[in-house]
Amino acid sequence: QLQLQESGPGLVKPSETLSLTCTVSGGSISRSGFYWGWIRQPPGKGLESVGLISYTGKTYYNPSLQSRVTISVDTSKKQFSLKLNSVTAADTAVYYCARLGGNSVHFDSWGQGTLVVVSS
Amino acid sequence: QSALTQPASVSGSPGQSITISCTGTSSDVSGYNYVSWYQQHPGKAPRLMISDVSNRPSGVSNRFSGFKSGNTASLTISGLQAEDEADYYCSSYTTTSALVVFGGGTKVIVL
Numbered sequence: 001q002l003q004l005q006e007s008g009p010g011l012v013k014p015s016e017t018l019s020l021t022c023t024v025s026g027g028s029i030s031r032s033g034f035y036w037g038w039i040r041q042p043p044g045k046g047l048e049s050v051g052l053i054s055y056t057g058k059t060y061y062n063p064s065l066q067s068r069v070t071i072s073v074d075t076s077k078k079q080f081s082l083k084l085n086s087v088t089a090a091d092t093a094v095y096y097c098a099r100l101g102g103n104s105v106h107f108d109s110w111g112q113g114t115l116v117v118v119s120s
Numbered sequence: 121q122s123a124l125t126q127p128a129s130v131s132g133s134p135g136q137s138i139t140i141s142c143t144g145t146s147s148d149v150s151g152y153n154y155v156s157w158y159q160q161h162p163g164k165a166p167r168l169m170i171s172d173v174s175n176r177p178s179g180v181s182n183r184f185s186g187f188k189s190g191n192t193a194s195l196t197i198s199g200l201q202a203e204d205e206a207d208y209y210c211s212s213y214t215t216t217s218a219l220v221v222f223g224g225g226t227k228v229i230v231l
Contacts, residue, residue: 037220046123046225047158047166047209049218060219096165105213105220106156106171113165 002027004097004111012091012118018084022097022111029078030055035100036080037107038071040093048093052100053080087118124149124210124223131229137198140226142210143191148221150191154213157186157195160225161206169208170195197228205230 008020022036029036038050051061053071061069065084073080084091094115098107125143132138142149142157149155155173158166168177170186173193183198193212197204210223 035219039222047160047211047222048123049220049222052219060217062218063216066217100220101171104172105152105154106168106211107158107166107220108168108171108177110165110167 002099002109004099004109006095006097006111006114008114008116010115010117012087012116013120014088014118015086018082018087018091018116018118020082020095020097020114020116021079022081024078024080024099029073029080030075031102033102035060036073037098037100038082039096039098039107040091041096041113042090042093045093050082050084050095089118092116092118124212124221126208126210126223126226128224129227129229131231132197132200133231134200134202136200137196138200138228140195140197140208140210140228142193142195142212142223144193144212144221145191147216148212148214149188149193151215152213153188155186155188155193156211157184158209158211159204159206160209166209200230202230204228 035052037052070083094113096113097111099109101108157170160166173188174186214221
């Protein structure tokens with residue numbers, strides 16, 4: 001069974017860079033037709049797609065975050081990563097990593113999520 | 121990027137049926153059959169309930185069904201149960217650079 005696990009600092013200072021990694025187990029990260037994504041959820045609010053990456057490195061980013069976001073993939077480690085720079089309190093959220101289903105556009109496997117707080 | 125539009129809350133009594141709407145545009149909901157629905161209980165990760173407008177993944181109760189007409193998709197929960205009380209989010213493929221857009225979420229209240 002596919003499992004995804006987020007890891008990274010739970011506290012980031014304003015203006016610094018938020019960095020998270022998602023480790024995939026129980027399945028391949030290199031399957032064609034799948035994308036690996038980051039979705040965030042501010043406390044008490046809804047879901048927001050941050051961005052997606054394929055195992056070949058093709059990316060899609062939320063236009064509202066595009067100037068600050070970089071998503072990368074390391075297939076040898078079965079990991080993909082998120083970097084969000086120049087963070088503010090508005091970036092405080094639970095960050096989920098997830099798999100976008102093959103040849104479709106739905107997230108069929110999710111990590112448990114990790115809370116990142118932006119505060120000095 | 122504009123989120124898809126969902127009602128803030130929908131309520132119903134046990135055993136009843138309820139429907140949650142999800143309204144988009146020709147750039148997302150009405151243009152493509154890639155609408156999905158997620159259930160989220162407090163403190164938990166979202167769970168896929170419906171994919172590709174009306175497909176139920178293995179393990180999802182047949183009390184959940186999806187439909188789309190024009191720029192509005194809908195999720196119906198029939199035979200409402202206490203365990204169905206949760207937040208529900210729709211999502212769709214979008215032609216913007218994001219590829220995916222979510223709705224604002226609907227809280228389902230079982231009276």
